[in-house]
Amino acid sequence: xxxxxxxxxxxxxxxPVPADLVPYMxxxxxDTLEVRGLDFxxxxxxxxxxxxxxxxxxxxxxxxxxxxxxxxxATLLDRHGFAHAIVNCLFPLQSFRDANLGAAFARACxxxxxxxxxSRDARLRGAVVLPVQSVEMSVEEIERRAADPRFVQVxxxxxxxxxxxxxxxxxxxxxxxxxxxxxxxxxGSSYHHPVTGSGWPTHYIEDYAAQAAGFHTxxxxxxxxxxxxxxxxxxxxxxxxxxxxxxxxxWRLSKFWRGIRNExxxxxxxxxxxxxxxxxxxxxxxDVPDDAATVARVMDQLGSDDLILFSTDFPHWQxxxxxxxxxxxxxxxxxxxxxxxxxxxxxRLA
Amino acid sequence: MTLDAPTRDTDAHSDENAAVVKPNRLAxxxxxxxxxxxxxxxxxxxxxxxxxxxxxxxxxxxRHGSNYEPYPKAAPRAMRRDAWPDDGGLPGSSLELLxxxxxxxxxxxxxxxxxxxxxxxxxxxxxxxxxxxTAINEWQRDVxxxxxxxxKASIVVPFEDAAASVREIERLGADRRFAQVFMLTRSMDPxxxxxxxxxxxxAQAYDLPVGFHVFGAGGHxxxxxxxxxxxxxxxxxHSTSCQTVVTSLVMEGVFERFPKLRTVMxxxxxxxxxxxxxxxxxxxxxxRDEVPHLxxxxxxxxxxxxxxxxxxxxxxxxxxxxxxxxxxxxxxxxLFASDYPHWDFDDPFRAFPANVGDSRKxxxxxxxxxxxxxxx
Numbered sequence: 001x002x003x004x005x006x007x008x009x010x011x012x013x014x015x016p017v018p019a020d021l022v023p024y025m026x027x028x029x030x031d032t033l034e035v036r037g038l039d040f041x042x043x044x045x046x047x048x049x050x051x052x053x054x055x056x057x058x059x060x061x062x063x064x065x066x067x068x069x070x071x072x073x074a075t076l077l078d079r080h081g082f083a084h085a086i087v088n089c090l091f092p093l094q095s096f097r098d099a100n101l102g103a104a105f106a107r108a109c110x111x112x113x114x115x116x117x118x119s120r121d122a123r124l125r126g127a128v129v130l131p132v133q134s135v136e137m138s139v140e141e142i143e144r145r146a147a148d149p150r151f152v153q154v155x156x157x158x159x160x161x162x163x164x165x166x167x168x169x170x171x172x173x174x175x176x177x178x179x180x181x182x183x184x185x186x187x188g189s190s191y192h193h194p195v196t197g198s199g200w201p202t203h204y205i206e207d208y209a210a211q212a213a214g215f216h217t218x219x220x221x222x223x224x225x226x227x228x229x230x231x232x233x234x235x236x237x238x239x240x241x242x243x244x245x246x247x248x249x250x251w252r253l254s255k256f257w258r259g260i261r262n263e264x265x266x267x268x269x270x271x272x273x274x275x276x277x278x279x280x281x282x283x284x285x286x287d288v289p290d291d292a293a294t295v296a297r298v299m300d301q302l303g304s305d306d307l308i309l310f311s312t313d314f315p316h317w318q319x320x321x322x323x324x325x326x327x328x329x330x331x332x333x334x335x336x337x338x339x340x341x342x343x344x345x346x347x348r349l350a
Numbered sequence: 351m352t353l354d355a356p357t358r359d360t361d362a363h364s365d366e367n368a369a370v371v372k373p374n375r376l377a378x379x380x381x382x383x384x385x386x387x388x389x390x391x392x393x394x395x396x397x398x399x400x401x402x403x404x405x406x407x408x409x410x411x412x413r414h415g416s417n418y419e420p421y422p423k424a425a426p427r428a429m430r431r432d433a434w435p436d437d438g439g440l441p442g443s444s445l446e447l448l449x450x451x452x453x454x455x456x457x458x459x460x461x462x463x464x465x466x467x468x469x470x471x472x473x474x475x476x477x478x479x480x481x482x483x484t485a486i487n488e489w490q491r492d493v494x495x496x497x498x499x500x501x502k503a504s505i506v507v508p509f510e511d512a513a514a515s516v517r518e519i520e521r522l523g524a525d526r527r528f529a530q531v532f533m534l535t536r537s538m539d540p541x542x543x544x545x546x547x548x549x550x551x552x553a554q555a556y557d558l559p560v561g562f563h564v565f566g567a568g569g570h571x572x573x574x575x576x577x578x579x580x581x582x583x584x585x586x587x588h589s590t591s592c593q594t595v596v597t598s599l600v601m602e603g604v605f606e607r608f609p610k611l612r613t614v615m616x617x618x619x620x621x622x623x624x625x626x627x628x629x630x631x632x633x634x635x636x637x638r639d640e641v642p643h644l645x646x647x648x649x650x651x652x653x654x655x656x657x658x659x660x661x662x663x664x665x666x667x668x669x670x671x672x673x674x675x676x677x678x679x680x681x682x683x684x685l686f687a688s689d690y691p692h693w694d695f696d697d698p699f700r701a702f703p704a705n706v707g708d709s710r711k712x713x714x715x716x717x718x719x720x721x722x723x724x725x726x
Contacts, residue, residue, distance in 0.1 A: 051636050163573065164575075193570065196574055196590075197571065198536050198591065202602060203641060204637065205601055205633045206540070209593075209629055213574065213594070220582075224579070225580075244625040255665045259694055260582050260585070300671070301666070301674075317636055
């Protein structure tokens with residue numbers, strides 16, 4: 001299946017270090033970073049040398065495949081003829097406890113992304129990283145980027161201080177809806193809480209596995225709190241979620257809703273409805289065995305061919321070679337996933 | 351607003367329905383029956399005086415800071431409205447009502463008790479936790495399982511204290527009135543962590559399965575992103591706590607270390623297991639050098655060591671989706687559970703999609719349970 005014209009809805013640049021971001025900060029923050037020795041800031045997500053963080057063959061390239069727009073294009077966009085790629089920067093500014101610091105890094109990350117990636121390749125689109133420590137500052141950042149059409153979504157992490165459906169976050173959704181930004185919720189944690197409800201797991205594998213549970217929580221929160229009732233045009237993109245967790249979670253959520261919907265009386269329709277209307281999922285990683293029959297059954301369980309947006313999750317190691325599409329998708333499904341669904345989701349993707 | 355479960359149950363008690371149910375009666379093994387003493391005073395005969403006084407003076411203090419549960423329930427005490435005994439006690443406290451309303455009515459051959467309230471699990475004070483666990487175990491044995499052999503007790507363990515848990519398993523493990531070791535899915539550390547291993551070692555030694563029931567007070571927010579607002583989120587999200595347990599047991603190598611261990615995930619449904627298994631296999635393939643103690647793929651360990659009770663049975667719009675999900679898990683791995691007397695009770699004659707078929711239904715209702723619990 002040719003990938004020409006595809007919109008890759010989740011790619012990652014090599015994560016910047018503070019030195020990359022300093023040129024985009026004002027004098028106060030440049031001084032602060034120097035005085036306080038804030039010359040690195042990392043979390044335990046995506047350990048630099050872990051196999052998942054960048055595919056071995058892409059790591060071996062000189063420069064490595066995620067190091068620049070040119071390197072990425074050679075590996076991905078030029079090679080396969082993608083129309084666009086949406087660049088999600090994973091600098092872990094959400095893990096700062098200080099909202100001012102978070103906002104300074106968010107501004108710098110977004111400027112850095114525009115300058116060093118979006119300006120270098122006209123096919124690239126960007127995500128506005130939000131300093132979620134402060135809803136007010138997040139809204140300011142959305143307003144600041146609204147005039148730049150290259151930014152097509154805002155970016156939140158799947159694990160933060162609070163579930164994202166809570167009303168305190170709604171000004172973010174109001175601003176996103178107003179300006180036509182999709183809201184991407186991406187794998188990742190601020191690590192302000194343990195990644196599981198039972199504390200810190202020992203291994204990185206468990207941490208990454210737990211990210212999928214984070215998506216259960218956020219989807220349940222967004223639906224139950226009534227975000228989609230209040231913002232019916234909002235598009236939420238669950239990025240790097242694993243995908244196959246969704247059907248059974250919705251079966252549960254629907255069943256509980258039928259039993260106890262008196263608790264959330266504003267939800268007057270089956271939760272499935274809101275997923276169909278407002279929620280999309282990026283393709284990779286696609287947690288399904290590598291056989292066409294099982295893929296077909298999972299696609300059927302998803303219940304709609306409109307839900308999945310093509311993504312490679314470049315440079316994370318989610319597939320080998322060029323096998324970025326699951327086996328067994330029909331031509332019609334493939335076309336929707338590669339092109340139609342992303343274009344229907346991203347209002348700003350002109 | 352009318353709730354689903356009581357309505358369904360009212361139907362089940364009509365004469366018309368009873369006539370339909372009885373001729374088809376199967377020998378049901380019910381993996382989750384919630385019996386409970388009505389009050390601390392009912393537990394008092396089994397509780398050391400020192401801890402009775404402590405409870406009367408300071409009360410229960412659990413790691414979520416609530417005197418009850420973090421979320422108000424959908425019904426009083428989360429109970430079926432028809433399950434309150436006439437004597438004013440709690441649902442699950444009256445053996446007589448339990449017999450007529452559940453064991454006799456549905457033909458339950460064995461019900462595995464899963465005590466939740468005054469059971470000590472989640473208590474901050476570990477000595478209190480152990481004392482209450484001992485008391486509830488003796489209450490189950492003497493008040494329930496001895497007069498009613500269809501009821502099997504669980505060995506409730508104060509699992510944050512492995513040494514005390516092992517003592518409890520060693521004290522009661524040879525008694526066939528006990529059918530499993532009973533833990534909760536929310537814990538201070540993910541439950542595959544090394545400090546819980548003595549519990550699994552003791553359970554394996556006594557050939558007892560370890561049941562992990564949803565809920566618990568581990569001292570953390572219920573999710574990796576903090577506390578949700580609503581009971582509906584808590585309910586739907588129980589499956590995520592089950593996923594933490596399975597992931598941790600597998601990745602820590604518990605099943606490599608204790609190759610005969612049987613574990614049962616209780617009251618978290620089951621539909622979530624295939625996606626988790628696929629995810630773990632893929633991550634294992636990519637990063638097995640992080641877990642070199644594992645000799646086998648996660649899917650193999652899950653297939654061999656993990657069973658799941660069915661309640662609350664997932665309800666997809668297309669019932670075929672449930673069948674294929676059960677197929678992915680394995681028809682021999684699912685155990686029926688009713689969750690009696692809670693509001694989200696699954697009726698053994700109504701919970702299954704029609705197209706599961708009689709032989710597979712029999713596996714889930716009867717055969718699998720007999721294989722997992724020590725019922726021979």
